[in-house]
Amino acid sequence: MKKRILGNSGLETAPLAFGGNVFGWTADERMSFRLLDTFVAAGFNLIDTADTYSRFAPGNRGGESETIIGKWLKQGDRRDKVIIATKVGSEMGSNKKGLSKAYVMNAAEDSLRRLQTDYIDLYQSHRDDPNTPLDETLEAYAQLMKQGKVRAIGASNYSAERLSYALALGRRHELPRYECLQTEYNLYERGEYEETLEAVCIENGLGVLSYFSLASGFLTGKYRSAADVVNKARGDSVKKYLNERGFRILDALSQVARRLHATPPQIALAWLMARPTVTAPIATATSLPQLNELIGATKLQLDEASMKFLNQESDYRKP
Secondary structure, eight states, X not given: OOOEXXXXXXXXXXXXXXXXGXXXXXXXXXXXXXXXXXXXXXXXXXXXXXXXXXXXXXXXXXXHHHHHHHHHHTTXXXXXXXXXXXXXXXXXXXXXXXXXXXXXXXXXXXXXHHHTOSOEEEEEESSOOTTSXXXXXXXXXXXXXXXXXXXXXXXXXXXXXXXXXXXXXXHHHTOOOEXXXXXXXXXXXXXHIIIIIHHHHHHHTOEEEEESTTGGGGGGTOOOSGGGGTTOTTHHHHGGGOSHHHHHHHHHHHHHHHHHTOOHHHHHHHHHHHSTTOSEEEEOOSSHHHHHHHHHHTTOOOOHHHHHHHHHHTOTTOO
């Protein structure tokens, strides 16, 4: 499988990343192990998680996803076969959040312990911390990289302005630079990335990892009405897509899928993979059939007519 370079990090990733937010939430440990085994056996290598996953699930405290990944890593000779990407900064409890140097250093040790590894391949600022100077955060990463505990760093949920400023500070003070941006991007959520962030990524040669690549499952086509989202784990996230534009996108996905003998989620992921600035979309699965469907997206190559049609039908400027 042809790998893609993540920014200037030297990290080579397959064109699809597995989103580990489901581990310890909608996928228990046993299923998580089976999903990871299948993913890696198929030639994929980037596993994305965060220290806070899955604190949002009832009864969880955070760290569940990293803990499961760590147990999986210890089951065999797997560490050098995968890229482990995790994040820091989101709230992990009382006074446990942000990107101050002291907090990042401590949080990194916690993540390393849960992951049962000596190093993190890609350590990402989960979201901007307006209360901490950007150079202070970069200094923390510089120290972790010098210690061999972090290979590369990335930014997640940053505005174009703050991302540009962080990159400029890195150049000015000879500090590590963010090598990639993790951002919400899919056929429905296109505006912010394409209007502001994409240019920054191009100018600075950053890799891009898209999250909510299937719009919390909406782009699979299984949510067509308010009744479909009742009592669903991602129901609240999907409601905003149940509108004329959302249904127009689903219809376009279905048309292209029928023509290419594929499924709507495969087409939605293939569209992201074909976008010139996207290194790899992040997608999740909670069963082996779901995962195999996602993997099938990497075998598709959308023709120019399909890309043009999907771009037109998902145009956020369209009334």
